[in-house]
Amino acid sequence: MEKAKEAIKENSMIIQKNMLAKQFHELSQARELGRKVVYTFVPGNLTELILSFDMVPVYPEINALQNGMRKKSGSYIKDAEKIGYSEDVCTYVKCDIGMMLNGNIGPTGEKLPPPDLLLLSYTGCFTFLKWFENLEKMYPGVPVAMLHTPYQEDGKIAPEQLSYMVRQLREEVIPKMEQVSGKKYDEARLKTMLKRSAEAEDLLVKILESAKNVPTPIDAYFAGVYYIGPIFTAFRGTADAVEYYTELWSEVQQRMKLGLGPVTPEGEIKEQKFRLVVEGPPNWTNFREFWKIFYDMGAVIVASSYTKVGGVYDMGFRHNPDEPLESLSKYCMGCYTNMNLPQRVSMLEGYVKEYKADGFLINSIKSCNSFSAGQLMIMREIEQRCSVPVGFIESDLVDPRYFSYANIKNRLESYFQMLEQRKAILTEI
Amino acid sequence: MNKYYLGIDLGSTTSKAVIINEKDEITGRGITNTRANYAVAADIAKDEAIYNARFSILKNNLKQEALAKPEYRKYISDLESVFQYEQFRVRLDRLGEELVKTCKSFFKEPEKQEEMLTHLRNIRKAFKPKIKHDYLYNNLGAKNQFFRDIVAEKYNEEVAKLDLHLFEPLMTVWDKSISPAENQKIEFNFRELVYKAMDELRQKYRDLPDTAPEVSVNFDAEMNLLKGNFDKVSDTLRKHIDEVVDLEFNITNMTGTGYGRALLPFPSECIRSEILCHAFGAHAVFPNTRTVLDIGGQDTKAIQVDKYGLVTSFQMNDRCAAGCGRYLGYIADEMSISLNELGPLAMKAEKEVNICSTCTVFAGAELRELTNLGEKRADILGGLHKAIIMRAMSLIARSGGVFNEFTFTGGVARNPAVIKYLTQLVKDNYGNNIVMNIHTDSIFMGALGGAMFARRNINVDLPTAKKIRESTTN
Numbered sequence: 001m002e003k004a005k006e007a008i009k010e011n012s013m014i015i016q017k018n019m020l021a022k023q024f025h026e027l028s029q030a031r032e033l034g035r036k037v038v039y040t041f042v043p044g045n046l047t048e049l050i051l052s053f054d055m056v057p058v059y060p061e062i063n064a065l066q067n068g069m070r071k072k073s074g075s076y077i078k079d080a081e082k083i084g085y086s087e088d089v090c091t092y093v094k095c096d097i098g099m100m101l102n103g104n105i106g107p108t109g110e111k112l113p114p115p116d117l118l119l120l121s122y123t124g125c126f127t128f129l130k131w132f133e134n135l136e137k138m139y140p141g142v143p144v145a146m147l148h149t150p151y152q153e154d155g156k157i158a159p160e161q162l163s164y165m166v167r168q169l170r171e172e173v174i175p176k177m178e179q180v181s182g183k184k185y186d187e188a189r190l191k192t193m194l195k196r197s198a199e200a201e202d203l204l205v206k207i208l209e210s211a212k213n214v215p216t217p218i219d220a221y222f223a224g225v226y227y228i229g230p231i232f233t234a235f236r237g238t239a240d241a242v243e244y245y246t247e248l249w250s251e252v253q254q255r256m257k258l259g260l261g262p263v264t265p266e267g268e269i270k271e272q273k274f275r276l277v278v279e280g281p282p283n284w285t286n287f288r289e290f291w292k293i294f295y296d297m298g299a300v301i302v303a304s305s306y307t308k309v310g311g312v313y314d315m316g317f318r319h320n321p322d323e324p325l326e327s328l329s330k331y332c333m334g335c336y337t338n339m340n341l342p343q344r345v346s347m348l349e350g351y352v353k354e355y356k357a358d359g360f361l362i363n364s365i366k367s368c369n370s371f372s373a374g375q376l377m378i379m380r381e382i383e384q385r386c387s388v389p390v391g392f393i394e395s396d397l398v399d400p401r402y403f404s405y406a407n408i409k410n411r412l413e414s415y416f417q418m419l420e421q422r423k424a425i426l427t428e429i
Numbered sequence: 430m431n432k433y434y435l436g437i438d439l440g441s442t443t444s445k446a447v448i449i450n451e452k453d454e455i456t457g458r459g460i461t462n463t464r465a466n467y468a469v470a471a472d473i474a475k476d477e478a479i480y481n482a483r484f485s486i487l488k489n490n491l492k493q494e495a496l497a498k499p500e501y502r503k504y505i506s507d508l509e510s511v512f513q514y515e516q517f518r519v520r521l522d523r524l525g526e527e528l529v530k531t532c533k534s535f536f537k538e539p540e541k542q543e544e545m546l547t548h549l550r551n552i553r554k555a556f557k558p559k560i561k562h563d564y565l566y567n568n569l570g571a572k573n574q575f576f577r578d579i580v581a582e583k584y585n586e587e588v589a590k591l592d593l594h595l596f597e598p599l600m601t602v603w604d605k606s607i608s609p610a611e612n613q614k615i616e617f618n619f620r621e622l623v624y625k626a627m628d629e630l631r632q633k634y635r636d637l638p639d640t641a642p643e644v645s646v647n648f649d650a651e652m653n654l655l656k657g658n659f660d661k662v663s664d665t666l667r668k669h670i671d672e673v674v675d676l677e678f679n680i681t682n683m684t685g686t687g688y689g690r691a692l693l694p695f696p697s698e699c700i701r702s703e704i705l706c707h708a709f710g711a712h713a714v715f716p717n718t719r720t721v722l723d724i725g726g727q728d729t730k731a732i733q734v735d736k737y738g739l740v741t742s743f744q745m746n747d748r749c750a751a752g753c754g755r756y757l758g759y760i761a762d763e764m765s766i767s768l769n770e771l772g773p774l775a776m777k778a779e780k781e782v783n784i785c786s787t788c789t790v791f792a793g794a795e796l797r798e799l800t801n802l803g804e805k806r807a808d809i810l811g812g813l814h815k816a817i818i819m820r821a822m823s824l825i826a827r828s829g830g831v832f833n834e835f836t837f838t839g840g841v842a843r844n845p846a847v848i849k850y851l852t853q854l855v856k857d858n859y860g861n862n863i864v865m866n867i868h869t870d871s872i873f874m875g876a877l878g879g880a881m882f883a884r885r886n887i888n889v890d891l892p893t894a895k896k897i898r899e900s901t902t903n
């Protein structure tokens with residue numbers, strides 16, 4: 001395997017890197033600075049609300065994926081298995097538990113503070129419930145706030161679901177936050193943040209939708225996971241996030257003006273042979289290798305469901321300062337993994353058509369039930385509705401034992417040749 | 430000059446080569462076991478396919494004459510068998526040298542060394558005539574058995590006859606010698622070998638007794654065709670044979686596919702995925718194919734193709750190869766029978782013993798346990814074969830199901846019990862109207878697809894598409 005070279009980075013990437021470094025550094029000093037720490041999850045997160053109480057969020061999935069990318073997850077997972085976690089348990093959970101067993105040293109090497117509040121904004125993933133039950137045992141006595149997000153069983157958000165959510169926020173979440181932070185709920189402050197959220201969200205949608213251009217200036221999956229980083233995590237509602245997305249959008253516009261393709265760790269993709277829509281999270285342990293298989297073969301991802309895991313903004317949703325708690329509730333219920341399968345299928349169908357994709361590919365994740373359930377059905381539906389070749393590969397989030405380079409490359413090579421053959425023949429007939 | 434195209438399918442267990450002519454007709458086939466040195470495996474398969482192609486061309490050139498004179502056909506197929514024996518003999522000599530070399534480096538003490546060398550010589554003396562006989566009289570060359578397997582079987586037989594204390598040293602010498610011998614690239618001189626084979630054949634017919642011993646009626650009749658007038662036939666055919674010997678064999682283009690394709694010394698545009706090749710081959714042979722199941726050594730593939738032979742989706746086994754060809758190989762080893770005997774034995778099953786098929790190694794343990802419980806071998810094997818097909822059915826379901834027509838390819842498609850259970854389960858799950866295709870060349874489908882890609886150079890010239898183009902423009 002080739003040794004990783006120094007990646008080529010754009011300005012926005014440097015800004016993001018600094019944002020993350022600053023965030024982890026602040027987290028390491030949270031105790032000294034008297035900041036309260038909230039552990040919570042990415043899909044349907046209440047970042048603005050947390051920040052409005054001057055508390056700082058920690059996202060266990062982000063730590064796990066960062067540890068995966070930094071090749072630390074393998075040994076954490078083994079440590080979790082040593083104390084009894086089964087091989088079949090979600091590897092994000094095991095990586096997180098393993099990290100805590102090893103002194104809770106975060107991905108950047110700085111110590112993470114223990115939680116002052118576990119905010120379980122459960123969204124579409126049953127594992128989240130069990131995950132925080134385990135964290136509660138590891139941090140005895142830590143208060144837990146549970147926000148139960150109803151699933152969009154009927155494919156829409158009903159008024160009673162909305163009022164149920166708002167009531168939980170008012171009666172459960174906010175009082176717990178007031179109690180932990182020692183501060184009163186400040187709606188005016190929350191509104192200011194939500195306004196900034198919507199600004200950044202507008203920019204993100206423009207950026208993601210730039211991939212409708214042929215050729216596309218961005219890769220909406222491998223590069224996309226960087227693009228969604230700040231907005232899906234600790235920075236939504238901050239001025240930093242607005243600044244980051246402003247910079248990123250101007251870079252993308254510049255690339256469109258110059259007719260440039262997506263930037264990869266090895267520079268710009270020169271020839272875009274295939275445009276794909278990808279469903280499912282990426283693999284993090286071998287992220288660069290995985291990406292390289294695609295760009296080496298001229299495959300660009302024009303749209304993906306994973307970049308909607310923290311909000312389907314391109315479907316029109318925006319955080320709204322005029323109805324702060326309602327919009328937080330709608331946000332939670334509207335996340336990709338909280339949508340029912342027919343909704344997901346029609347969203348992906350729309351992507352294949354609107355982004356003029358040549359194919360649809362699923363990366364099925366061993367660990368992730370909330371994504372993997374229904375994927376074969378999704379694949380069949382997309383094949384029938386869009387008449388594009390579909391592909392299916394399997395890997396894992398952060399368990400390096402489940403990334404089989406040879407098998408994945410073999411399947412992807414076959415898939416790309418399949419697309420190539422199809423393109424060639426269809427232009428002939 | 431005639432143009433020929435080569436497809437090489439470098440699988441995990443076997444390496445296959447197919448040569449086609451400009452009409453997509455299979456002209457030559459070659460197969461060998463895949464080994465550590467992939468390039469050698471590919472070369473052997475390729476050389477075999479070219480030799481086989483020369484014999485096919487010879488047969489084809491004499492097609493008209495052979496109608497009136499069936500002895501011509503007999504002569505040529507006999508000649509090919511003996512030719513294969515001549516190749517075998519060269520390889521056996523190389524193996525002999527390797528065995529002596531290993532023996533000398535392994536047993537330094539002169540007395541011990543001499544003892545072992547004597548045993549080796551005796552073993553070889555004992556089995557060589559048997560193998561020669563099998564080539565000359567029992568058509569061993571046409572049975573697709575590999576050098577390693579043929580010699581190993583006889584070597585083991587001879588070692589088993591010796592004192593038990595010799596087993597380990599002699600098997601060690603074997604283990605250390607077979608791979609280096611097998612990984613040697615041997616350049617054969619076709620002309621020399623054919624002429625040698627002709628001499629050998631002349632000898633065979635000269636030595637034939639006036640009345641053949643107990644052999645089949647058909648065998649007698651065929652032999653008798655040549656027995657009386659061998660020299661005449663040989664002289665008549667000599668010039669045709671010379672023609673084929675002198676034929677400049679021009680491989681215009683080639684494609685490599687299969688698990689080891691990346692290791693083939695081909696330019697990247699000549700390497701294609703085995704999914705596309707299997708589908709293309711199967712679709713070319715059976716143009717109504719919509720679903721292809723390929724069970725190979727370590728992969729099971731369910732492939733859906735459209736009316737043009739284009740792959741629309743595929744599923745492969747991931748993370749585990751239980752239920753593939755290697756699984757059967759392992760079971761055969763566990764039962765101490767040859768791979769070819771597995772299917773026929775399973776056909777004798779009166780019931781199918783329930784076998785958990787999730788792990789090859791555990792299946793071995795299950796097999797021993799069931800034997801202890803008194804289950805019959807045939808019934809256990811029936812269960813095993815059924816279990817393999819159940820796995821394949823699940824993969825097919827993942828890929829979207831069986832659509833009419835259904836074509837089964839890969840090495841495992843030669844196994845009658847696999848076919849039995851597959852037919853049964855396809856009917857049970859997808860109804861009685863599914864047409865199921867299995868070709869005698871099923872193991873060569875990937876190589877055939879590769880050769881067809883090579884003929885088209887780029888993949889835009891599919892015959893079905895052309896037909897459709899013509900019909901739409903007319």
